[in-house]
Amino acid sequence: MKKIVKVLSTAALAAVVTVSASTAAFAAGGINAAEQSILSELGTSVTMNGVVKTIPASYINQAENYFNTVEITEDQASAAVAAIEDAKAYLASAGVSAYSELSADQVNTFVSKVSAALSPLGLTLNYASADSITIVDANGNVVASKVGGTTGGTTAGGTTAGGTTAGGSTATDNPIKTTGADFNIPGIAVVAGVGIVIVSAAGVYVLKTSKSKNGAQA
């Protein structure tokens, strides 16, 4: 009897642990009210020198996708929303019509404000330039990135409130990728250049040989 009870207890404990573990793995799913407040804030526009700017849908979608993998609390969301508002206010008062017109100092200030918006969410912004931006989570996993503008450089529609956003997504990026073979134009240029040099050398050789023959015949 004792043995049966022990086996049942062990099985029950294993079941509880298993269910708890599986719940913990997927409990982050869904968009809660706190996360929705951040998405709503990202969806509002900012006016720079009379020009209305909105964050592209692709960035907001990335933020939403990220929120589907984590659980953001009200406190975290409040801090993030306040920082986003601060970053937007800075852009609105920067005296320029576009992010690209910001001075280096202004860019640094704006980047620090974006970092402040990401920090409560446990995210870190690594900003090397407008074309080299990465956002990573606490575990170092890349949440979003933009490197080198390799995808064409068009926006996802609409304009952006800057090169970066404060919702777990990053800079302007063309959703449409290069889906042909990895064909390398610089490589072809090098091959063509080497070919021209070889042929030129051959031409000089032929010319000299011909001259020598002519000289010998003379």
Add this chain to the structure above:
Amino acid sequence: MAHRHNSHSKHHSFNGKNFAILPIIFCAGILAITYFTLLLPSASAFVSVGSLFFSDRTMDFSEEFNNIFVPVTDPPTESQTEKRKIPASEIEFPKQGEQFGEIIIKDCQIDARLFFGDDNIALNNGVGIYPGSSIPGYGKTILAAGHNNTYFNGLKYAKKGQKIEIKTSYGNFFYEITDIKIKDHTDASAYDLEADYENLILYTCYPFDELGLTPQRCFVYAKPAESNLEIDKKN
């Protein structure tokens, strides 16, 4: 004197014709051979090796990716009429770079891994969903890319009315092709990432058998089946 004049004339001929024409013909020949050789699928391996020597980009040698895809044991069929809804908390939303499903288009002979994210590793191993779009069941735009010389070469057989099946760990989804368009890669009208209804867009480089940096893309548009699983995003 007559001999010197003759010699000068020959020298002039080399500079003006042979010396210029020969390299041009040679280079044209090299380019022609390269171009036609690259059209052969068997040459892709050589192109890849060659790009290692001539690339001005940082190469990513990693081909490893995380796979969270586990086929559902009792998948619903397309003919099922009952609308099903599951809470998002029961779904393991994929992280960028993870394989989370498969995409199958029988009429186009397409059967490929499906990744969340469309970086090089994803596109080298299957079809990748742009992380700025969404995944099946979430009621938004799903924008998926594949290479025209591998996993999405079969899109050249795409026709309206054909069925697309996407298998994920949280259910199987069915779509029907509604339109096919050729557009420039910079044409933002090719997709709507703000859409509040589910729509699937597949694309690849066009022409299908062209290798190289083609500016055009073939977009295949599809609508979801009525019976598709729906995700309750609030729970």
